[in-house]
Amino acid sequence: MTPLYGYLLVSALLFAIGLAGAMARRNAIIVLIGIELMLNAANLNFIAFWRFGANPDAFAGIIFVLFSIAVAAAEAAVGLALIIAIYRHRKTANVDSIDTMKG
Amino acid sequence: MSIALIILCILTIGSAVIAMTLRNLVHCALAVSVTFAGLAGLFLLLDAQFIGFAQILVYVGAVAILIVFAVLLTRATQAPGESSFSTNWFRGLVVAGAVFVVVAGALYSSKLLNGHGSTATVSVRQIGDRLMSTYILPLEVLGLLLTAALIGAVIIALQDAEPKGRGQK
Numbered sequence: 001m002t003p004l005y006g007y008l009l010v011s012a013l014l015f016a017i018g019l020a021g022a023m024a025r026r027n028a029i030i031v032l033i034g035i036e037l038m039l040n041a042a043n044l045n046f047i048a049f050w051r052f053g054a055n056p057d058a059f060a061g062i063i064f065v066l067f068s069i070a071v072a073a074a075e076a077a078v079g080l081a082l083i084i085a086i087y088r089h090r091k092t093a094n095v096d097s098i099d100t101m102k103g
Numbered sequence: 104m105s106i107a108l109i110i111l112c113i114l115t116i117g118s119a120v121i122a123m124t125l126r127n128l129v130h131c132a133l134a135v136s137v138t139f140a141g142l143a144g145l146f147l148l149l150d151a152q153f154i155g156f157a158q159i160l161v162y163v164g165a166v167a168i169l170i171v172f173a174v175l176l177t178r179a180t181q182a183p184g185e186s187s188f189s190t191n192w193f194r195g196l197v198v199a200g201a202v203f204v205v206v207a208g209a210l211y212s213s214k215l216l217n218g219h220g221s222t223a224t225v226s227v228r229q230i231g232d233r234l235m236s237t238y239i240l241p242l243e244v245l246g247l248l249l250t251a252a253l254i255g256a257v258i259i260a261l262q263d264a265e266p267k268g269r270g271q272k
Contacts, residue, residue, distance in 0.1 A: 021123030023195025
């Protein structure tokens with residue numbers, strides 16, 4: 001059980017938890033939180049491979065995670081703005097009832 | 104397998120499970136902040152200090168607050184009998200469990216994971232140099248993306264203007 005294996009297992013578990021939450025919950029905000037958890041799990045994966053991988057001097061892992069964090073933050077902002085706008089129109093944040101594109 | 108690693112892993116996984124199962128949305132947002140902080144601790148244990156602090160700044164300091172704002176702005180009046188879980192929540196759980204089993208099985212039977220730890224430290228100066236030389240184009244595109252996301256989010260969430268009266272003054 002190398003440290004890399006442990007970190008990858010934690011990352012896979014976090015990803016599965018985020019996936020379960022994104023699929024099983026009704027509220028759109030919780031779905032977004034699940035998506036953020038999945039992105040964070042992928043970041044952990046990258047950093048674990050950067051630290052224990054074959055070429056630890058390369059910067060690709062760090063730079064990729066940096067960009068991933070920034071893009072995920074931008075996506076969370078836009079997603080939450082969308083949820084707020086939908087809530088104003090439909091008076092609900094329930095993903096099961098936002099199933100029509102009719103205005 | 105240090106004690107700090109075990110504590111951080113338990114904290115991260117536990118708060119993630121709590122965040123995905125609580126009914127109260129604000130409690131979910133707080134639990135996911137603990138998850139983000141635990142992940143920042145794991146990044147620090149992995150010698151990625153800049154990423155650890157960026158994680159705290161961006162996720163705990165901005166995304167979690169944004170989630171709390173969104174929760175408070177969409178206080179849906181939920182009928183007391185309604186469940187906060189979808190009707191086919193079990194399928195979602197099964198699929199997530201299957202994903203985890205497949206990935207864990209692939210990890211278990213993989214021969215690549217003889218990870219030898221390295222002691223290469225990466226300074227912030229080196230990251231800055233790389234960002235300004237090799238990765239300058241993605242950096243500029245990221246700036247553009249963040250600007251677009253900022254403006255777009257504000258416009259989307261803006262209150263509609265009051266509809267004017269129909270011709271009567």
